[in-house]
Amino acid sequence: MIEIVMSSIIAFFILGGAFFGFVAAIGLIRLPDMYTRLHAASKSSTLGVMMMMTGTFLYFWYVESYVDTELVLAVVFIFITAPVAAHLLARSAFHADVEPYQLTILNELKRDETGAPDGNHGERVIIEGKRRPDLENREPEK
Amino acid sequence: MNTFLDVVIIFSVIVLAFAMLGMVYRMLKGPTLHDKLVALDAFGVLLMAMIALTAMMLGTTHLLVVVLLIGILAFIATIAFAKFLEKGVIIQYDRNSDE
Known part of the structure; x- marks a missing residue:
């Protein structure tokens, strides 16, 4: 029973990560200008990779009985740096006269x-x- | 039950591979340099997820260091590239200048 529950939770996190990464790619291809593409890429891929890291953490914890704290550090690092990088990109684009849609x-x-x-x-x-x-x-x- | 997780992991690898292919398309086509930079940033983030999936597929824990390393390097590369495209230099000595 606990196997089914844990496997379902791990599969949920991994599939969610893959789904949000795919949504980010669709946004990057379909949206009209640089700012909207940045909106899609930064938010969606950040959530996707955070879910994927959580799933990896649970997988190694449950399957291999190995707790890896670097994955928690990766989640925190992505959570802090992704908005900073997105803000700098938007600022750089605006100062370089990239036209909005x-x-x-x-x-x-x-x-x-x-x-x-x-x-x-x-x-x-x-x-x-x-x-x-x-x-x-x-x-x-x- | 491990078979179920293996199927999930391989399916996620395929989905993420197509997503990264789409980002490569935007990286090659993007009308401005900033579009290409956005695609490169998202590509680096997805590369972290891809390496985590590879670590789960191979059953090794040594690849998990690479995840954090790629995250840090992608962030620094994005910062440096954005600043270069904005100002033309990366390291400024006079912080009040417009150059």
Whole structure:
């Protein structure tokens, strides 16, 4: 009985890790611009690899009777560093003038040539509930 | 019951291999350099999971050190590459300069 329960838990964690890794790959291929791809890649693959590390830890604990604390350290390390890496990537991309997708409706960091905040950065569109059908019906660029 | 876990592990290896193939596609095609860098970062993270699966398949515990090592190296590589693409240098001596 305990074999079935433990094997099911280990299989759940391993299959969950593989599933979220696959979701990250689908997001990387399908999403339109760099920022949304970063959103998919950082969140989903982090959760996937954390589940996979937990499954590996339980597997070696149960099957081989070997407790490996480095896997716990790997989980904590991924949990700390993945948001930092994603934030640095997004910051680097924004300073390198990577264009957001054309249907992006809020860009709070946008500046004009003098360095002042751009007054027309789309916040009003959200508050008044206006939509932009001229932009939404445009063909998405590859 | 070990057969069940073996099937699960081999299935996960196949799924992760296809996921890594998709990231290689984005790494080769990505319109900007930053797209390629995002794909490289996610590829490094998935490589950790792949090596953990390999350790379970082979039944050895020696590969578990490699998991942590690859995680650290992928993080440092991402940081250095992002800073290089932003500023053109990696190590800055004057922290207030725009160069």
